[in-house]
Amino acid sequence: xxxxxxxxxxxIVQKGxxxxxxxxxxxxxxxxxxWYQQFPGKGPALLIAIRPDVSEKKEGRFTxxxxxSAKQFSLHIMDSQPGDSATYFCAAMSAxxxxxxxxxxxxxxxx
Amino acid sequence: EAGVAxxxxxxxxxxxxxVAFWCNxxxxxxxxxxxxQILGQGPKLxxxxxxxxxxxxxxxxxxRFSAERLKGVDSTLKIQPAKxxxxxxxxxxxxxxxxxxxxxxxxxxxxxxxx
Numbered sequence: 001x002x003x004x005x006x007x008x009x010x011x012i013v014q015k016g017x018x019x020x021x022x023x024x025x026x027x028x029x030x031x032x033x034x035w036y037q038q039f040p041g042k043g044p045a046l047l048i049a050i051r052p053d054v055s056e057k058k059e060g061r062f063t064x065x066x067x068x069s070a071k072q073f074s075l076h077i078m079d080s081q082p083g084d085s086a087t088y089f090c091a092a093m094s095a096x097x098x099x100x101x102x103x104x105x106x107x108x109x110x111x
Numbered sequence: 112e113a114g115v116a117x118x119x120x121x122x123x124x125x126x127x128x129x130v131a132f133w134c135n136x137x138x139x140x141x142x143x144x145x146x147x148q149i150l151g152q153g154p155k156l157x158x159x160x161x162x163x164x165x166x167x168x169x170x171x172x173x174x175r176f177s178a179e180r181l182k183g184v185d186s187t188l189k190i191q192p193a194k195x196x197x198x199x200x201x202x203x204x205x206x207x208x209x210x211x212x213x214x215x216x217x218x219x220x221x222x223x224x225x226x
Contacts, residue, residue, distance in 0.1 A: 004153075006153075032213050034214070034215075036217075041219070042219055042220075043115070043202050043204075043217030043218050043219050043220050044154065044202070044217045045217070046214050046215070046216070049213075049214070089153050089154075091153075093213060096159075096166065096167065097142065097159070097206065097213060097215075098144075098156055098159060098167060099144075099154075099156060099215060100156075101153030101154050101155070102153055103152060103153050104151070104152065104153050
């Protein structure tokens with residue numbers, strides 16, 4: 001059972017544009033929602049994370065928006081750059097600290 | 112601070128052979144995880160250790176996969192015998208058990224190809 005659904009699977013954005021990736025979850029026991037960035041040949045790297053008692057968190061050009069009632073959260077990348085081209089994964093964690101990942105979004109930022 | 116180390120980085124074996132992967136977590140991290148990442152998918156947790164004890168191995172195919180974490184530091188993941196569908200990247204991650212510390216840090220992974 002896929003507990004975290006991620007969309008779109010791929011995304012092409014022009015340099016300077018806004019990249020938006022959406023995720024939805026089913027398990028209300030999830031209480032920590034990180035986003036990971038993965039470059040080819042590398043392991044996932046933590047980008048930003050949010051807890052469900054907060055509706056938005058911003059770190060530099062990266063913002064997470066969280067809607068607890070809808071069980072949805074999204075990543076916004078402002079002023080997207082070619083160096084942001086990577087695969088992005090949303091994830092959700094419950095009290096046991098076990099991560100459930102979404103399917104991933106391959107982002108390409110065109111110069 | 113050194114990151115999570117994994118070896119080998121790449122491994123090619125034939126089906127029915129055995130293979131082992133090694134992971135050295137970030138120093139002081141009590142929790143260690145092994146994930147399987149099939150091409151084009153998100154990582155899937157196989158097993159979680161807290162120190163040298165298993166916390167969860169519900170998604171580990173125990174008929175062919177085994178893992179251990181002796182002395183609560185390094186860990187090895189073994190597949191015996193390997194199947195074609197085991198071709199994937201095997202990621203190791205670690206996290207601190209400190210209060211409120213939930214970030215997991217991933218190693219570069221071992222890419223396994225089973226032919």
